[in-house]
Amino acid sequence: MATIRHEFYETDEKLTLSIFDKGADPEQVKITFEPRKFTYVNGEKSLVLEPLKGQIDPAKSDYTVGKVKVEVRFAKMAQGRWGALVGDSPDPLASAPVSAAPASPAPRRPRKNWDGITNEILESEKPVSPDEDPNAGGDAAVNEFFKKLYADADEDTRRAMMKSFQESGGTTLSTNWEEVKKSKVEVKPPEGSEWKKWAV
Template sequence: MTTPRHAFYENDEKLILEIFDKGVDASKVEITFKSRSFTYKNGEKTLNLEPLQGQIDPDKSAYDVRSVKVEVTFVKLVPGRWGQLVGDSPDPLTNVPSTSTAPPPEFAPPTKRAQRKNWDGITQKILEEDKSLTSDQDPNVGGDATVNEFFQKLYADADEDTRRAMLKSYTESGGTTLSTNWAEVGKAPVEVKPPEGSEWKKWGA
């Protein structure tokens, strides 16, 4: 038994093996492809490659008998360069994760849609906080300082309709009403609503 001279070249998808066997009779050539082995026989000439450096697809691999050589095409199951024909490296497919055991893909939580601020609720909350203080605790309670600070705080962060509602309601009610609802305030003049137990009078009346 003799081993014919051979050489190879490759890319990521295929490896081409050239077996130099001049005057070979195609009818006498025996070639066997397996996932990790290859065998070539022609009379007294035998080439056995096992284990192959990588795994091949036996069904897609093929050979072509020519006048001075036999050209064998190995189709790789896992793309990549081997660097050599045989080797004891582990089966490349063992490093490919199974689709059944792969963790499910992570999905980003859905983005919440921007919500319109409930300005009426904020207004009520701040008014209630102001009412919880007495004049002994805060000398500005019920005074202009508290009203101005509260008005400026809401006005700075409000949208255009909310600002229009605040200005109209506060101005037309003589400072007794502060509304952020333009749909309601824009329909008609805002009435004066003095505190319970008091009477509203125009200046100088």
């Protein structure tokens, strides 16, 4: 019997095996799932994988017969990367230091780190960038910064922010209620600009 060309890719939860058997007839294909063994037979062609690197759940594993290939989906009993289809390791996680070390932690770590790094950058940028340069992130970033500032503030700070912003025509934003409550907040246009009241 001829062994068929095949390849696989995996996630922590499942492994997908592609068997390149062009024009396979779904009626003729025989597939058997066992906890540590997989058998594919189509006429003279066959593929037997034993022992599988990790244990699978035969009830949750399935396959589809396509025009070019047969796609088989193994449902893993234990989460983790196998790194190979077959191998003597009763527990795929226990074998990680020996054979699955490069495949196991490596793909998972960068994903987590990138998320963490992205969040860290976003967290640090929100409050910092508008402070250093109000134009840094455009209006959206500035608005986000003020929304957060307002949401985290106490009642007096919120009152100060509202009063100063409204009375100054949006040119001043103060968080000091003791100072703001004493008198009307003056309009302070940016340097080099002139404040004009439009006639209604």
